Each structure stands twice: as structure tokens, then as C-alpha cells.
Amino acid sequence: MTLTPLLRGRGLRRSYTLGATRVEALQGVDVDVLASDFLALRGPSGSGKTTLMNLLGLLDHPDAGTLLLDGEDTTGLNENQRADIRRDCFGFVFQTFNLIPVLSAAENVAYPLLLRNTATETMHKRARELLAAVGLAGKEQVRPDLLSGGQRQRVAIARALANRPAVIFADEPTASLDSRTADTILALMKQLNREYGVAFVLSTHDPRVVERADRVITLHDGVVVPEAA
Amino acid sequence: MNRVTIAWRNITRNRRRSLLTGGIVAFGFVSFALAGGFMAQSFDGLRNNAIKSGLGHVQFADARAFERSEQSTLEFGISAADKAVAALRADPEVAVVMPRLEFYGLIGTGARSVPFAAIGVDPAAEAAGSEIPKGVREGQWLKPDDRAVVLGRGLAKLLNAQVGDSVTLLATTPDGTLNAVDATVSGIAEIFIKELSERYLALPLPLAQELLTAPDMVSRISVVLHEPAREPQAAVRLGAALHQSGVDLAARTWRELALFYQQVRVLYLGIFGFMGSVLLVVVFLSTANTTLMSVTERTREIGTLRALGARPGRITAGFVVEGALLGLASSLAGTLLSLLITAAINAAGIEMPPPPGSAKGFVISVQVIPAAYLAAAAAMVAALALASFFPARRAARAPIVDSLAHV
Secondary structure, three states, X not given: OOOOOOEEEEEEEEEEEEOOEEXXXXXXXXXXXXXXXXXXXXXXXXXXXXXXXXXXXXXXXXXXXXXXXXXXXXXXXXXXXXXXXXXXXXEEEOOOOOOOOOOOHXXXXXXXHHHOOOOHHHHHHHHHHHHHHOOOOOOOOXXXXXXXXXXXXXXXXXXXXXXXXXXXXXXXXXXXXXXXXXXXXXXXXXXXXXXXXXXXXXXXXXXXXHHHOOEEEEEEOOEEEXXXX | OOHHHHHHHHHHHOHHHHHHHHHHHHHHHHHHHHHHHHHHHHHHHHHHHHHHHHHOOEEEEOHHHHHOOOOOOOOOOEOOHHHHHHHHHOOOOEXXXXXXXXXXXXXXXXXXXXXXXXXXXXXXXXXXXXXXXXXXXXXXXXXXXXXXXXXXXXXXXXXXXXXOOEXXXXXXXXXXXXXXXXXXXXXXXXXXXXXXXXXXXEEEHHHHHHHOOOOOOXXXXXXXXXXXXXXXXXXXXXXXXXXXXXXOOEEEEHHHHOHHHHHHHHHHHHHHHHXXXXXXXXXXXXXXXXXHHHHHHOHHHHHHHHHOOOOHHHHHHHHHHHHHHHHHHHHXXXXXXXXXXXXXXXXXXXXXXXXXXXXXXXXXXXXXXXXHHHHHHHHHHHHHHHHHHHHHHHHHHOOHHHHHOOO
């Protein structure tokens, strides 16, 4: 049986100008993200994994190539349409957590729901449930600056889950964490992947992430390195 | 959690910067409010001067008298003036009725003659309804049955006349003949416009009517009301009362007649508008710097919000709400500050020099004008919202990956 990919990128190219140098970050990458995937993008610094993830998450535009979401081409969408897709279909976990400092843990989790004009009571209930699911019950009213790195990343994961996304993109999610906390966070993401059926795309240097991944794509100098047979 | 609470938390996030921005806005607000209050006092003073210079709140005359000057004495005069005055005085809203007879002539002391511009007045009514009697600096104001005149200081000087001197008044009657009466100088009035001072002469109405051989005639009738705000309605009602008594006269309110007041008002509003605009630009530029800093510091946060699905417009709106909220809070602080400063200035009793056309200085009494406060608040809120809008819009439209990589 062949699964229809949730996201299908074909011939994705992206280049940057860095000072006087033109950097070919992606040079025609083909990639599929399947429903309930736990996909790791690995490669050395500058290999293009973050660039690829930014394109898959509609945070950036490819110079060339196509990106299909549920079979629909996303390349012609305007900024508002892309924002709506990110809000409704994707979740994001950042290396540095990127929580909103003026919001409590629960409010950070509820923020994506606020963007959908969800009723206040529903927002609060969902935020409480998700914080409990990531092991932060009782921390609802705590501001991010009073949480540890691991707790902040849990809040970020709960926030990514708030709108029941199809895919969560996690950019180096363990890079800012100690190894013990990183293990816990990885276990949590894997658990949520199984329980909620949400796909995870993780860019990483961390071999522990690669070990837990269902699939691994290796990038080098902007191209996918074929897996050894 | 809603936009306003999030905006407020962001304002309090960097207290020092918000206080600095708020301080600038509050200063701008206070400037607006105090200038508005001082201007209102000036307008009040000008209005009272205009009304008490003899215009009254409403004036009645032959319609032609409001359109052009008379070519001969009492060409547009009011006959049966007593009947008209009685009809007007019968109205309960009327405080004072001041009949006036205006004409030109020559005044002589025997040694020399000088032209004058005279007003025949009801001395008691003028004392009650106008400031003119208070201008008498030497001698005294007229009495109803006096055969006396009050001269402008300039006219007295030209005549070399003193209080108590006898003078002869010569004028052309409505039928074109010349007539003369003798009178005594009862007082000398201070008139602050030189040309007017050299022609000014006031005399009791009966004496003026005798000189012009025009019994029961006046040029116009000024009316002072108990309730000034209802001038237009009073003009209509009093006009109807006059009509019923058999006298048909046209009415004009003081606003239609006080050209000086209107001109000064337009001038003041122009100056205030210009200075207000400059102040607003200063507030805008001063706050634009701090809002730009605030937006720049939060570039990464903006990238995060956009990654989470916030549209650029929503992010811009969030910053605009922050700006507006800070403008509103600063305006509230500005209101309190304005009230305190107003109370302090008014309590200090600061004397100002006489305004143009007036002899007396005045004590500053800054008024609290709700409309000026509201306008100031609206201007400050708009300035801050605008100062937030441009940097926020730019940041919200920047590439998300650039925003997320911002350090």
C-alpha cells in the first residue's frame, strides 16, 4: 500500500545572498512527508535542513520547485492564505522555544486558538489539557521566564499541538537542552506522534533524534544524500 | 486574554521606555489642554467685551441700517422708539434694553470746533448693560435728565475741554436743517483707539433727540438677555413681539455684528491649529523613535507569531492597539496633570497685560474645556497609533525566516 504524502516537495531550490556570495542552500530537493511521520532531517551545518524545513512549513518561498499540501499546490498562495495554513495545519517548535514572554504558559498554548477566534472557555480547557499532556499540569499561570529550558520546550510543544495540526516542524528541538531533558522531550514528541497521529519533521544534529525517527533524510550541500542500501 | 490585555502587558514590559513615551504624550496633552483653556478664556473675554461695548446680545434696527451707512441723519432711524423699547422690556428673558441714537456733528467751546461721532444713550440702561460708563476716568457718567456730554479723552484734548466746561453741539437734523444745543462736560472717557477717542461723544438720549429735533427716534436698540445662549430664538421671539406692537425691525445677534471678535477668533484658531499641528508632529516624531525600538526588539517575536499563523495585518493591529492604549493612558495622566496645573495657575492669580483695544489687564483663569481635552486625547491616541503603525507594518511584512533569525 502506498500512502499519499501529506506534503510533497519536488525540485525545491532555494538560494541566499550572503554578502557578495551566493549560497545555494537547496539544489532541487524532492521530499515527502507522510501522515503520522516522524521524520528527521539531518546533515551538517549549512547542509540545508533548516531551509528545507522552512519551505515545508511555508515559512519561506522556494526559488523553484513545487510544494503540494494534501495534493494542493501551495506556490501561488498569498501571505494571508499561507498564514491560515500554518495556523490550521502546522505547528512549530523552535530551538530557542520562542515563547511569548508576556503570556503565561497556558496563554502561550492558547495563542494559536486565539488566532482562530476560539471561545475563551474552549481555549482555556484545551490549554489545560495540553499542558497536562506534556507534564506541566499546575504550571498554567507561570510566565516563561520562570520555567526551565525543558519546561519551556514542553510549553512550545503543547502550543504546537493546540490547533490539532497535521504536521509539527521542530527545528533543532533538543539543541538548547541538557541531554537528560533532551531525552525526555524526544520521548514526549514520539509519544504525542503516536497518540495524536500528528506528523513530526525534525531538523537535527542530534543522533538521539535520528535513532528515534521513523525515517531519516540526510542533506549535504543542499542535496539529499541517498541512503545506503 | 485578548488584544487589549496583551497590548497592556507589552506596554508594561519595558516600563522605563513606556514611561518616557507616555511622558512625551502627557506633555503634549497638557499643552493642548492648557492652550485650549487659555484660548477659551480669551474668547470669553472678547465676547464679553463685544457684547458689553454696546452691541448687546441682540440688536434691532431698520434692515437697511445693517446693510449700509446712512447718507443723512436718521435716514434709517426707528420711529416710535418708546413703544419698541417698552415691547422689548416686557419680555421676561430680556435683562436690559439700550436704545441708541447715532449721529455726527460739530462740538465747540467758543475757541474752536471739532467734529464728533455721537451716541445718544439711556444712561441708566447703559450703566446696566454695557461697560462704556466704566470708561469714564474724569468726572462722572451721564444722568438721564442731564444736559451733559461725556467726551473721549482725545476729543477733550482737541477741544482743550475739562470736566464742567460748557460746550455747544451742532448737528444736521433729519430734515436737513442745522440745530444746536448747549451742554456741560460731565466726564471724560478713556477710549483706547486713538481715532475713536478723538471723535467719541456720549449724551443722554432726550438731549440727542432734542438736538436732532427727532423726538421718539433712535438708530438702533440693543438688548441684553438673561440667558445669552438663546440669542437666535430670542431674536425671533422679540422680533415677533415688536411686530405685534406695530414696529417692524430687523434683528442681528452679536455674533453677526462683532466682526472684530470673529476675526480674532479665526486668527486664534489658526494660530492654535498651527501650533497644535507642530506639537503633534513633535509628539509623533519623539514617540516614533521609541515605538520603532519596541518593534525592532520584538522582531523575533513577530516572526514567531507569523509562524504560528498570525496574519501581518493582525500583528500590525496589535502594535497599533498598543500605541493607542499607551496614548489613552498617557492622556488620562495628562488630564490629571492638566487639572492640577490649571488649578495652580488659577490660584496664582497671574496678571496679563491689557489685550488689544482694552484698558485693563486680566488675571489668567484657564478654563477646563472638555472638548479641548477630548480633542487632545484623540490627537495623542492617533499620533501614537500612527507612530506604531509604520514600523509595525514593515516588521510584519518582513520575511518570516529573517524575523526568526533576528538577534
